[in-house]
Amino acid sequence: MICLDKSYFETLSKVPRLNLINSCMGYKSANLIGTVSKDGVTNLAVFSSITHLGSDPALLGFILRPTTVPRHTYSNLRESGYFSVNAISESFIRSAHQTSANYPKEVSEFEATGITVEWKQGITIPFVDQSPVQLLCKYLNEYTIHENGTLHVIASIEKIYVNESMLSDDYWIQLDKGGVVSINGLDGYAKTELLERLPYARANKDKSAF
Amino acid sequence: MICLDKSYFETLSKVPRLNLINSCMGYKSANLIGTVSKDGVTNLAVFSSITHLGSDPALLGFILRPTTVPRHTYSNLRESGYFSVNAISESFIRSAHQTSANYPKEVSEFEATGITVEWKQGITIPFVDQSPVQLLCKYLNEYTIHENGTLHVIASIEKIYVNESMLSDDYWIQLDKGGVVSINGLDGYAKTELLERLPYARANKDKSAF
Numbered sequence: 140m141i142c143l144d145k146s147y148f149e150t151l152s153k154v155p156r157l158n159l160i161n162s163c164m165g166y167k168s169a170n171l172i173g174t175v176s177k178d179g180v181t182n183l184a185v186f187s188s189i190t191h192l193g194s195d196p197a198l199l200g201f202i203l204r205p206t207t208v209p210r211h212t213y214s215n216l217r218e219s220g221y222f223s224v225n226a227i228s229e230s231f232i233r234s235a236h237q238t239s240a241n242y243p244k245e246v247s248e249f250e251a252t253g254i255t256v257e258w259k260q261g262i263t264i265p266f267v268d269q270s271p272v273q274l275l276c277k278y279l280n281e282y283t284i285h286e287n288g289t290l291h292v293i294a295s296i297e298k299i300y301v302n303e304s305m306l307s308d309d310y311w312i313q314l315d316k317g318g319v320v321s322i323n324g325l326d327g328y329a330k331t332e333l334l335e336r337l338p339y340a341r342a343n344k345d346k347s348a349f
Numbered sequence: 350m351i352c353l354d355k356s357y358f359e360t361l362s363k364v365p366r367l368n369l370i371n372s373c374m375g376y377k378s379a380n381l382i383g384t385v386s387k388d389g390v391t392n393l394a395v396f397s398s399i400t401h402l403g404s405d406p407a408l409l410g411f412i413l414r415p416t417t418v419p420r421h422t423y424s425n426l427r428e429s430g431y432f433s434v435n436a437i438s439e440s441f442i443r444s445a446h447q448t449s450a451n452y453p454k455e456v457s458e459f460e461a462t463g464i465t466v467e468w469k470q471g472i473t474i475p476f477v478d479q480s481p482v483q484l485l486c487k488y489l490n491e492y493t494i495h496e497n498g499t500l501h502v503i504a505s506i507e508k509i510y511v512n513e514s515m516l517s518d519d520y521w522i523q524l525d526k527g528g529v530v531s532i533n534g535l536d537g538y539a540k541t542e543l544l545e546r547l548p549y550a551r552a553n554k555d556k557s558a559f
Contacts, residue, residue, distance in 0.1 A: 140483070140510045148407060148509070155520035160404035162522040163482055163509050165378030165436055166531035166541060167401070190400050191377070192412055193497040194370035197358060200494070200501075202402055202410075226375055232544060240550035251552070272373055273350075282492045284410070286503055287403040291410075293496050299358070299373050300350045310365035312372040314533050321376035321531045321541060323524050326549070329541040331376060334442060334530065336537045340450035342461070 162324035169322045171235055171254075172201075173223040173265045174215030176244070181256055181265045182211045183238045183248035187322040189224060197296040199224070199276065204289050211244055213290075219263070220278050222294070225270035228318040232328040259300075266300075271317030273300040311336070372534035379532045381445055381464075382411075383433040383475040384425035386454070391466055391475045392421045393448045393458035397532040399434060407506040409434070409486065414499050421454055423500075429473070430488050432504070435480035438528040442538040469510075476510075481527030483510040521546070 148156055167187035174182045192198040203213055216222040227235045234252040242251055249256045255268035266273045275298040282291045305316045313333060320328050358366055377397035384392045402408040413423055426432040437445045441464065448458040459466045465478035476483045485508040492501045515526045523543060530538050 141513050141516060143509045143511070145407065145505070145507050148506075149405075151520060153405075156407075157404050158517075158519050158521035159509065160407045160506065161401050162524065163484060163506065163511070164399050164401060164409055164434060165380055165482075165529060166376055166524060167378065168375030170375055188400050189374050190398050190412065191371050191374060192494060193414070193499060194367050195359075195363075196497065197355065197366075197370045198494075198497055199374055200412075202400065204403070224374060229544065233547065236547040237550045237554065240552040240554065242552045246552075272375075274373060279496055282494070282501070284402060284408075284492070284503060286489055286505075287406065287408055289403060291492070291501060293494060295355070295496075296370065296373065297355050299353045299369065301353070301373070303351050306351060307368075309368050310361060311368035311534050311537065313537070314372065314376060315539060319375060320544065323541075323543065324521050324546075327521065327523070327546045328544045329525060330544050331531060331533075331539040331541045333533065334439065334538045334540050336534075337443065337446040338536070340447045342450040342452045342456075344447065344450065 158324055166321040166323060166329065169227040169320045169328065171225040171227060171238060171267050171270070172212050173225060173267060174212050175219060175263065175265055176211070176215050177218050180245055181247040181249050182215055183254060183267070184212045185227070185235055185239050192293065198293060199296060200291050200293050202289050203292055216278050221264045222276050222278070223264050223266045224274040224276055225267035226272040226317065226319045228269065228271055229320055229330050230318060231269050232320060236326070236328070271302045271305060271319065272312060274298065368534055376531040376533060376539065379437040379530045379538065381435045381437060381448060381477050381480070382422050383435060383477060384422050385429060385473065385475055386421070386425050387428050390455060391457040391459050392425055393464060393477070394422045395437070395445055395449050402503065408503060409506060410501050410503050412499050413502055426488050431474045432486050432488070433474050433476045434484040434486055435477035436482040436527065436529045438479065438481055439530055439540050440528060441479050442530060446536070446538070481512040481515060481529065482522060484508065
């Protein structure tokens, strides 16, 4: 094992430090957040920080650095109050990643990257047509993380759209059946394959069973 | 696509609702948090919510529901101020998952599940010997998420231990080289394989390139 301590990685230049710190805590979720501006320009941005917060009520959170590219996402979702979360599949990782480029506000990342927009009846928020799991979310609150000035945005899950083949009888969504990827660091996209679902762990279980 | 809306999933019983909401936002990181009590009892608990917050300074966050099993993790890390984060590999998913059982405070999950504790020179926090990426973290702060009463714990990364074979020249850690898994929902463990690392996205790139 190599040991890199804080005083060492603080001396690294920007890109290696981003690579190291972004990849050291494991795989991240791979989603595109879809929004629309009050002028009707659709926006799409890749996010790897969307995390489950609780199931009752159904909540998620994500981290936003107000000074970087997805700031259009933030202004749009504050204006409309809503956004979509769209799982990234193996078949469109390149166009999904391209949404992280710094396009001007009047350019839609859907058009710029060739991702197909899907409009659902009665909903004014854009979805990613190719995505096998899509969420409609409602902005609830935000917490400033004073240690580095990022925002932790909290939202409720209002609707879940999922390919029928991925939904099991007990309502678990098997992500690999939709080719959903995970993110390794800033720029690594990984395909995944279920090893197994494990039973609820009980303290009195015979140790030989695991 | 099936559409499940909020009024529908609020009627589901506890387990299906947990399955659905925990699996709908993609893959999660798979780590064991190691701590020790002031009485010297080591503790280990699986966490799927550890998320990158920023690289300068190097920060991570995770979500803690004070009323569920990993409460020993919380009391320990508040007492000592430190904890370890240990990546879960394919070779020990069953014993890692077993740490989620509700063991009494005087029982060490290391002993109960057969995971080998590693003590590093000069550090009083336990690590997982089998883990190919290990972090020493320092508690900094916590934010109560008022929407559901969970805690968002913020910590700095003090040291990173990584298998040399996983560390690339630009300091990116290739997780699949260490067999690091990701979590699908509450109980699904998935192996991963790198598809590709994509170049930094630029707005003026020819669309045919992605």
